[in-house]
Amino acid sequence: MSYRITARSLRLVSLVAALVEVAGCASGGAAAKPQPPSASLNALYAQIDQASQSYETALQQTRAGDQEAAEKTLEGSINQLKDAAAHCGVTPGCDPQRFFSVYDHLLRLKDGSFIGDQTPGEDTSDATAGALPGQAGAASLPEAQRSVTLLRGHQLSELIAMNGPVKAALEMWLTQWRSNLMDAYVNYQYLRHEMWPQYQQEGLPEALLFGILAKESGGKVHAVSRSGAAGPLQFMYATGLRFGLSDQDGFDTRFDPTESARANAQYVDEQLKVFNDNLELTLAAYNGGEGRMRRLVGDDTSVSFYDPRIYAQVSQETRDYVPEVLAAAWLFLHPDSYNLRFPQLDGEPGSITLKRTASISELTVCLGSVDDMPAGWFRTLRNLNPRLDPQQEQPIGAVLQVPKPLEKAYAVRCVDGPWPILASDLHNAVVPVFPDPQPAVAADPVVHYTVRRGDTLSSIVRRHGGCSSESEVARMNNLKFNHVKIGQVLKLPSCR
Template identity: 55%
Template sequence: MFRYRTFCIAAAAALAACAGNAPRGGKPTPAPKADDPSSALYQRLDEDSRRYEAGLALARSGETERAQAEMKAALDDLRTAATECARVAECDQQRFVAGFDSLLRAGIGSHADSVVEGDTGATTPEATEEAGEGSPIVTAMPALGRSITLLKGRELGDIIALNGPVKAALEEWLTQYRPNLITAYENYQYLRYQMWPEYEKAGLPEALLFGMLAKESGGKVHAVSRSGASGPLQFMYATGVRFGLGNVDGFDQRFDPRLAARANAAYINEQLAIFNNNLELVIGAYNGGEGAMQRRAGRGESASGFWSPEVYGSVSQETREYVPMVLAAAWLFMHPERYNLEFPKVAAKPGSITLKRPASIAELTVCLGQDGNAHDGWFRTLRNLNPQLDPQQQEPAGARVVVPQRLEKVYERDCAGGRWPQLAAELHEAIVPAPPPVSLAQSRAPAKAHAKGRIYVVRKGDTLAAIARRSSGCAVREIAAANGLRGPNYPIKPGQSLKVPECAR
């Protein structure tokens, strides 16, 4: 028994997941350069698409056997081409996403979507399995293609409810937060090789990872919230420790993209088990706390849905906004072309440089200029790829720094010697005048600061911002100055003694 609709859905489940930037409005993608190794793969995509559409025409005319043979051959070759595309750095997998999406839409509602070859219309176990992980088509695809849109065997697109809150969130991402969404996408592309494998191993969809990253930090690895949540996925200290994010040699592992993604995936899977795979409840728990969510919704099969009045109406306004924003970002990651959205093409293949002269991340940013990234330069990307480095601290000659591969030649050309590194060093070594002595400052502004102070011993979970809020009116920068801490992160660790001056705002 053969059902064309099942075959189409299986193909879509296999490849609709490469999610990202598909051509908008059905417009053709510009032809690749002649020397592009991916051009042959794109040609196969076009030929197989035409062959599949010809098979649909045969099905509509009643030539069932020929239609089946043509469509199967087209999809088999297209599957092979897509697998090869995943191994070619220059190959744009989103083009295959758009191709499969187009073929699926062409089949739905046509004669090929109806029952053929004596099918009674019943949904058999074999037909159900065909669209899931048991499908030979899905199994043959790279894990990237299989996992992106599948969550516990269900299509993520089937789980996300495009209700009022989610549609409102889509509008927000597409209007005032569009720059934030694009920036988050760009940041994620550089971090993807570290973060996505952890989600893939956990069997979670990539679109969910992007949705959480976009809402939590925008892909800024060193983000720290007012409450002390830190890193690209904004773990509180205690939760981070519970999922293996500690402090190693003074480095807070919440800022490590790979480890943060692993911890986030472990948390998501833990909570999916508690909430019977209810994704909205899990996302809400990530934002508002799992204990609070269990008290409101219950757990297991008896748990109420997030959108039910008793749950949605009882969570905080922040969580009511957070959940649909995460879902909307995930949805746009999968279907940008449906919303007149175009994500940028990012050449994010990782590489590294070996410093030929001492340099800090700040100095490298100056000498690298805007080559290949005219939008905002390379500071954020270099910081994200080297989270353990203080951006103002010079690293010695011979040190290895992770950079996008395309910057390796730029470094050799512009930063290994010559005027740009000299200029960067000159700016970096500029001396900022020290503030006046405390006695002079007191005479000029007696209400600003007092010489007296106290010693505070840092506890687990403390941040400098939290300590400042509990102090006598001191700003973060005043406590940092009193202890020689450098921004923007002002690193502290449990057991450390801090001088906390008495301040008046």
Template identity: 50%
Template sequence: MFNFRCCIASIMAVAIAGCAGQPQKGGAAKPASQTPSSATAALYTRLDVDEKRFFAARDPATFKNDETGNTAAYTAAWNDAQDAAAQCPKIRDCDTARFDAAFARMSGGANPPASEETALTPEATTNAGETSPVSAALPEVGRSVTLLKGHELSEVMTLNGPVKVALEEWLTSLRPNLMDTYENYEYLRHLMWPEYQKAGLPEAILFGIMAKESGGRVHALSRSGAAGLLQFMPATGQRFGLTVSGGFDQRYDPALSARANAAYLNEQLAVFNNNLELVIAAYNGGEGRVQRLTRGADNPSFWDPRIFYELPAETRDYVPVVLAAAWLFMHPEKYNLQFPKIDGRPGTLVLQKNASLAELAVCLGQEGNMHDGWFRTLRNLNPALDPRQVQPASTPLHVPQQLVGLYERNCLNGVWASVANDLHQAVLATPSPPPQVARAAPPPPRARAKAAPTYVVRRGEHLAGIAHKFGCRSVAELAKANGIKPRDYSSIRPGRVLQVGVCTQ
């Protein structure tokens, strides 16, 4: 989710929880009286203990007394809760919504262990109590949008007051965000659209959800722990097959996240009788909540005031904003909107010498992409790579086809290759310590145990880069020494203290 400008306050009035209401465990809500199985009860107890440990370690009254110990304590609690969440979808009566809610509460007081690109949700930039013109445009009774299988979306989609208000916002204060989303999507389209096409879903809805959720930034991470282009919560992502593989969180994979999103929508279209508005509401507010509100209703509608006003303010705004972005994707010419022409043909670039994505972005410059250069596109198409970690020659990179020739012209030899290398070497260089002034030797200290070498994680660093910096034999070796699970290799929190002695022995 990208950082909306201050004027987002004019269309959003929601809680800081952001995307904490992402899709939850399928099916209707479980009765409060239902006794969970022993396995589920054990997971719930574990989650409760982890949450208490997390907040105890984050208590401002004690945190400064032992920052290193408390940081390790709340990080361990967060990671253990994540492990428990991974087990929940495997147990029939375990409710993943309980874990999502806990993660939202924990991240409300402090950001969870994050990637280098922690993004604020549009909702998180809005102050509670602000009015929203989207919600103020009174909903009309009756469906305005219904997705019927076999019909083009434009054939069945009509506009009402809230959607028109959202259209105006996308075309005014949010136009830069809309254009960024379109550009990012065009380079990712060959990875994402086929998944929607196979699922029989309209591409415009994929674009609308992505525009609202992440702006097309693959590494977007919300305060509540929702991640990726389509902002899956950890438990929900695992429910739809998004796991951690080789240290890489698959919620950041464009194709896999699109597949999971399509599977979720089709599942809920069957539940809500192909009513697209209710499905989109469920994606944001949780299908259990929407099912409870529509249960027993004859031909229920998202716009029915008896349903609409029982939903959170965030969800009341979310649905028309997604629909408006989808409508603009289909009909830009009707609104004096012109999307840029993007050459998104995919290609493969094989490095001919060692280089990082950041170094390539410098030497590639802005040719072919005058808007903002190529760094974002390189990151989006190669989400598993640390952008500042040097990749060895012969490494294949996913790039737009036009960059293959540009790489050979700009990045192998010449002035831009030299500039990029010079800047990169400066980043890698370690400042020399100041010269020591000769002085009398102090008396020898009393013998004490030698402290193990430690390293404080900086913003933008990943475990692989730190392992390389200290000469570890493998990332797994450093992770094991610090109790880091494979799922967290790429998301260690800045400020965390790592024991790196295993690398220097």
């Protein structure tokens, strides 16, 4: 097996040389009163140099075609640094920041340096080997390769500044939001075959898609925010309409994973062009509005999002949003390096044809926790069949989308036997309804509002208190494309 040395490989050699220089600096401290370092401190600092040399060895192994050995060598050097950093904390005179800096560099160098290493424009026609049925291109690549898709010629990790806000977000994802991160990952695995090809088409990295999904909805296809943003990637109605998300036969396509991912990828691609490939500004525009970001940035698209001229002028929500998306993307790339283990799931798509009438809720009951799914399959079945009411029984012969492993489970558990009978009995249970002995005074179910100059449907809904959504008000008033006219009297749901 031959290995083609790419431009990136040559750059990596120079970066390794820089790391060796860092190691040399680490062993010679600069103090007002020079103190000879202890033997234990010298030994710890020497491990920085060893880690750098190990990486150079890994490059040589890669050029020789032994990618498995190269990956093993790299992992060994990273683990060595982690162990040394742990001992640094209890060794007098040791500066842990030296270890963390090299550790961060090694993680960045790891991204795509061995597996699928290519410079922009190189042929990737052999990358689809082993594709799943119905998948093509980057969507069929092994996860390690898909994760490092280039963003405008740069590895995604090169564009993530490991600063205070990102580190704080990493801690949140690894602690208080850890269960949310895991749920988002599980939901994404079963939606990947629908969403990832849309990002591939725009040449965007999978980790970025996951970061946005994790922050926006956690992978819940039917999520709706208080402001009316809807779907797995939380599009406002007007923005979604601009990218082709509309009502189709009574179904809001913002809730369609494929369509939502397509629109999101096109939006990100559009804003990257506007902001000269500045990913942080692009994410800020997605959260806080592209018009506001363009006014703040002006002609200086090289400005950092964290520059006070920008950072101090955006909302606290946007200040949090950008590093939180980037931190989730970073963890998607480097889970093991942060003591994080995502579950191994088979997200291959499949389908079932109902042999008896059943709703999504009934199927969830009869499938139980099959295939090691402790939380059950309700969310996954809803995500994969977004147009269906989960409580509405579907007829015999209806086709539902499911993960491939559930095809056999359905045939075994949900066609005959006690489980579908139990599920049907629970689903059709009758709950007695009695009138309230002291009925409350009925409130007017609607209020009326006269449209004024400068009003939009979005601003009217927000001013009304956020207790309804744009789509709800549009349906109540038979509005086309959410367009309102000055003097028009709108019916709004009562907030009481």
